[in-house]
Amino acid sequence: MLDYIGHESLSALADKAVPKAIRQEQPLALADPLTEAEVLAELRALAKKNTTAVQMIGQGYYDTITPPVLRRNILEDPAWYTAYTPYQPEISQGRLEALLNFQTMVQDLTGLPIANASLLDEASAVAEAALFMRRANKKVKEGAILVDEEILPQSLAVLEGRAEGLGFEVKTVNVAHGLSQFEGPVVGLVLQQPGVSGVVRDLSGVIKEAKDRGAMVTVAADLLSLTLIEAPGLQGADVAVGSAQRFGVPLFFGGPHAAYMAVGKGLERSLPGRLVGVSKDDAGQPAYRLALQTREQHIRREKATSNICTAQALLAIVASMYAVYHGPAGLKRIAQRVNGHARSLAASLDAAGLELVHDAPFDTVTVSVPRRAADVVAAAKERGINLRLAGTDAVGISCDETTTEAVLADVVAAFAETLGFEAQLVAADAAEGFELPEAVRRETDFMTHPVFHQHRSETQMLRYLRKLSDRDLALDRTMIPLGSCTMKLNATAEMEAISWPEFATIHPFAPDDQTVGWRELIAGLEEDLATITGYDRVSIQPNAGSQGELAGLLAIRSYHLANGDTERDVCLIPASAHGTNAASAVLAGMRVVVVATAQDGTIDADDLAAKIEANPGKIAAIMITYPSTHGVYDGDVRDVCDAVHETGGQVYIDGANLNALVGLAQPGRFGGDVSHLNLHKTFCIPHGGGGPGVGPVAVREHLAPYLPGDANTWRGGRDVPVAASRFGSAGVLPISWAYVKLMGGAGLTKATQSALLAANYVSRRLSEHYPTLYTGEGGLVAHECILDLRELTAKSGVTAEDVAKRLIDFGFHAPTLAFPVAGTLMVEPTESEDLGELERFVDAMIAIREEIDAVAHNEIALDASPLRLAPHTARSVVEGEWDRAYSREQAVFPGSTTRQDKYFPPVGRIDGANGDRNLVCSCPPIEDFEN
Template identity: 50%
Template sequence: MKLNIDYQEKFQHRHIAPNPEDTEKMLKTIGVSTIDELIGETVPEKIRLKAPLNLPAAKSEFDYLNTLKVTASKNKVFKSYIGQGYYDVIVPGVIQRNILENPGWYTQYTPYQAEIAQGRLQALLNFQTMVIDLTGMEIANASLLDEGTAAAEAMFMQYSLRKNQKANVFFVSEELFPQTIDILKTRSEPYGIKLEIGNHQTAELTDDMFGAIVQYPAGNGEVYNYKGFADALHQKNIKLTVVADIMSLTLLTPPGEWGADIVVGSTQRFGIPMGFGGPHAAYFATKEEYKRSIPGRIIGVTIDSAGNYALRMALQTREQHIRRDKATSNICTAQALLAIMAGMYAVYHGPKGVKLIAERIHGLSVLLASALNELGYEQLNKAYFDTLKFDLGVLAGPIHSEALNNESNFHYNGTEVTISLDETTSPEDVKNIVRFFAKVKGKTLADANFDALRENIESVIPAELQRTSAYLTHALFNSHHSEHEMLRYIKSLETKDLSLCHSMIALGSCTMKLNATTEMVPVTWAEFSKMHPFAPTDQVGGYMQIFDELNKWLSEITGFAAMSLQPNAGAQGEYAGLMVIRAYHNDRGDSHRNIALIPSSAHGTNPASAAMAGMKIVVVKCDENGNIDVEDMRARAEQYKNELSCLMVTYPSTHGVFEESIIEICEIIHANGGQVYMDGANMNAQVGLTSPANIGADVCHLNLHKTFCIPHGGGGPGMGPIGVAKHLVPYLPGHAVVDIDNGKAIHAVSSAPWGSASILLISHAYIAMMGGEGLTNATKYAILNANYIKTRLKAHYSVLYTGSKGRCAHEMILDCRSFKQYGIEVVDIAKRLMDYGFHAPTVSFPVAGTVMIEPTESEPKHELDRFCDAMISIRHEIEDIEKGLSDKADNPLKNAPHTAAVITGNDWEHSYTRQKAGFPLPYVAAYKFWPSVGRVNDTYGDRTLICSCPPLSDYEFEESEVTTPEYGT
């Protein structure tokens, strides 16, 4: 027997699920001989790439991790005292292993289907409760992207709430972190908001000022009493935003108690690794009266169909998709996974534990200040929490050198040095700092009187700024402090949520594909997770190599000249791309070009992002087949040729079709002086077959959490880097702290220079292990799987749009509007799918009354068949209503989902059987996923908005309070 010693397993065979035998059966069902024949009928020949992707040869999983270990070693993990909004943390092992590293949490989708998302909804409600308690505010959302963008959202919320419509000045404390000021500059410019950056103690408050923002503690570490400033602002009807350190609020008087209107910040300090900048969950809290203006998502308490406690996304659910260019924000994702971790950190430690951590940080800071004072160093902050400030003069250089010799990083600004301590700092760390500060002055540790000082440490926070109010008082934060209790609590929530661990999630436009374990493993390696985003460049060689390789690979895939990895969400990528286009026009003297043409089928974030970038939206019609109406496009482009800024287009279209006129469309825009922005939401149908540059686009954002395998994390994190053609490269985003200037860079769009850097590793791993051939095959199989589902379902459902040869791209839209005549809404189909063990496809987008299905290449034939069987079975249930065999009001669809309590209860008064309700197909019985609540009552939740954990006594509702839900599209 001859042995093959050259065999190396290909990762693509693990990522792409259909095997050769199943592929052959699927092709036969579709009616083609080969997968390339199918691609030929789906992707127009004139947009196809002429050569394969020029990427490095694919690595095996084993080889990739070994290679990455070498790369990781180029990162030097020094002890970080840099601060500036980023701090080292101790991630509780029970949270790291059972949430951060657990696919049962990180592969969940955004909780739009509340009945199978109760666990993560509760975890996010915990987060909101924690934020409300610590900030002293009345309402909070379920997280934003990062501290800087949260501050920018606060600025715009204040702007939109202003009573004096002529007011356009926003006061910015000069002691905000510089990255936050940088983002405020980006966001303010398109709206004509003037930033007045200065000292809050000497600021002149004028009638044209609508808002102000300060940092608490300030960026230099000083803890100011802002109450007088807040009172002065309110006397002139000026609202105040406070950017607050969440850990410090356990010891400091919360901003809600001294006059803040909005409080924002980062929860990174609550057990989320620095990760060279992210992902981290920002928080946003405000007053109850502003609840209709708060950006992002809010989790609210409601009841289910049985009157039991239930949770749902309230108020801002996909607000930008409804209001489009009138939306107050383009936020589409949050940082759900990280917010869940931060909330669980508070649950695990409880109010006493969190306060002890804060006291230890503050106490060690006082000890360090006192010891250095003994050595003759003057600490300049009168009151501080964790950050000391020194002006070292001629000693700044020697101190810098000694710090590096001791593998420690401080924050330097000329001769000024700040030192920020954190949860990981020990007395021995403080002693080490004192030791080398003493050495610079020719002294020793003994001269610092260190041991005597540590015996008598008193807070330096003034009495009037010391917190006296209680926080985290809910039983939830006072019950799970042993690891056993915490583990069981986490698992109890996990079991309420459907994830990719259970079944396929066939969401059109959302691409819920495999998030391979090997891709996820490096995220928690210390070489990557413990890096501060502002660490010196000679310490981050590993990250720089990753960025450089990813830049080259994504540029090859898109056909563009360069990428910016900074945008940390898809909608942020949209905004960044449009701001780059804006900067390009302005630089050429074409600042009057501010018209964005947007097809009526576009994602709702497109017009919202365009409006944020200061553009005026002109809608372009689509024809009866769902394609862009080329003649209407031409007419609009010519009508506005002198003002045309750009076209925003999604390709393949939002309707799941490769429009054959796309090259002509791009040429029309260019001929009339505009740029083409391509929404990369459907890039997973392009990779290796065509590219944005090949089609004619100038800029494109990529949803790395879709096409390139970063998991959705229950509604975040995401990443949205942008690629641009050569003429736009100089305008890619820069950063106020780290020099990444491309020549004419726009201001930053994210707090960290490379966005949520640690999860870029996932996409890097995916591309490296797939290689050019694997990536191309992934695209082909995504199209194969979609057309297989389409073929199996076409006899039962009407497919709304197809290409000229009857094929769909990677997704399709099923028209369910005709079922209304039998009393069945598309939401009923979505809820009934839960009884079959599936998460519904995308509901009522982009067309009301439809579902959009996208299977991805990662699903095997038998899973596709299970889903198709479920959809066909549901169609038969609808036929029973049509034929009068099933009651129009009392049927499995209208009562779905059916919980275990309902199925096993003593009373059963329905006209169909329990078996039909709970086990509609044989395969369901083998592996049943039970929704934890019945159908959620949205109307009740809207009428009685509760966005923090209610007392346990409130979890039971009177039967009289139960109302019939009203479901719209």
């Protein structure tokens, strides 16, 4: 490969490609690499420093039983966890069906007709709901967001932080006293059901009162409780949000967990996140796709209403399959058992003369124990049980799927020992007077679709999961050459520890002395990431790249405000930047000013100077992606950084393309003040079909005071939290920790060099067939290249989308389509692919070029060509007479495609416009698929 592109070594290639002005002088000062066995031993040692306990803290997080068939065949199965976001729906039908199941489950339980395919966590979902109500309310345009004082503390903190950036009022209210206590205009009301204390209330009255005042209403609802409690939509709510964590997803020390959001009819076009809908393929067969894709933030940019560009797909799939496996009757039995244990506990403590904060729990009992609460919690801890300390005078106890009568007896004993009474456990069937109020009991059916009734046995469930995964193309089958979204090896050894109980069963609010191993792992990873990037401090909290962007920009905003620079609100963003950059800037309270792109793909220096001159004293920051979104190392990046620093602004370097920098250049040393990193790209956390992601934020020392605080304890200040738990999606951090330890400094550097080699090799191999749009020094690219099809399209009519669909017939996922330049394909081979796979991709692209030429030379009409009719299903080549202008063999075995292991897409090309015109976002009737 080096010979082909004319360089004698990887180091020589890097020396030529990467501008000398930014090259780091010293190798990465990381520990020597470990073997896989040594890494697993180190992880075992860290795991042993954590203390597993019976987790009854609650507050939005509950222990759960992940059925082994789901753990082994989703969470630990590369067919699911190495899949990419389903932007190419023809090869994503399995994960799309699973996500559609998730949406249908949420819609049915919440009583609302439209649900998205998951959000990041409950706290940020509450914040998204508040923003949703602000833009969707047609009656009240400006006013406060009122919040139930029973809201989860971490949700309130994230919402208040978001409100501070955008300048709207958040006011907590006691909804039992009605809304008259607040006299001003109200845009929206956020309620919690059950409340953080465990209280269950009939919310229909306060919902009506809010609506009479023109407000919209959101209910943050526990999904399991909705099998017994009336659905928010049926009580009049416009929006429901919450977490699906307790549907089989481990605690994971706080995440990743799938949040959800459901809305009323007519509100779907304002819904943040992804929405799976049903359309038809070119044969008229039902087919799933992401609907309303124009809502994607890379299209809406500074006009975006949310910066969410991702989801928690893998965890949503686990939760959906938990619901499929148990069915509505099974979920209801679990809920009744949980509720029975809560009533048993309430009756036992009430019989002992203790004062209960409420007497109708679903799963949580809060007990008033003036000045002795900490003693009770300590006594329970001695028995291996974690309870929630609710101030100095109350204790919260949350029951879950794993709770047993023995555990309840131990809890009562902890109270009895501390307070001096004789412990006696009242059985659930004798716990009279603690039943859910009749007015809130659910009478309506839910989850009636056949999919929730067909997979009761493990055999059936296993086969269903296998059937769905076989419909998809993931990294376990083929190279996924997506530019800008690095898809590389997620080594098995790196993945192994995430489901160990010592990591997976730890509550995010567990006492620090029980989380020593977790915190040591996280601190070590943060330190290594700081070393790699050249920054001084790292926060691992942001649970997606978009949230890392937001955290970085909020830090910049807080820094300027702390310095009295209240006028600095302009964020300069190059036209080629990732779309979430602009959306995040808006959410951080900044004004976006777009800087033009020069002919060679770099930032237009003259336009940058003009924009700076037009905004004296107002430049807060510039956001740049490096290497640029065009796949090139811009030689003038230091000049750009210096120009912004001279104005008093800060430099934000988007770390999406860090796979081209590690070991070669450090953004914290060549001009950056802050960067977010994508651990799900450069540091090997798998994409999981569209999440989980982790987007840590790295800063120079002067911004460190403004890194995200702990939402559970935050009470205002400049360290604005962006996620519900202190360490965000901690559960997947062992993957990146292990990757860094396995590679060491030299290995990480070689990986970067190898990524450069692969991209330049593919670019050069395809140069006579598809020119590379942008190149840098010596005609070299960075870790990705943009193949320009626009001239071919002009000559033949064949589009980049035609090429993307035809690649499916060769067994490939398409490169990134039409970003950042329409009519192009952006290819990132990564360092993980060997020469054989690279050559297979090159051969496929050359074969497709020959088909394009046939169209251009009028040898075949475009509409009759395999390009326009791709992809080809097995059904299309075996049913009826073959009357196409090319052979069956060319259709399904093009080029050197193997006969033995051929991948057949389950559907043909999908009609996107039809799906958006006829939006269906829940499981369609089974009859639709009978043909």
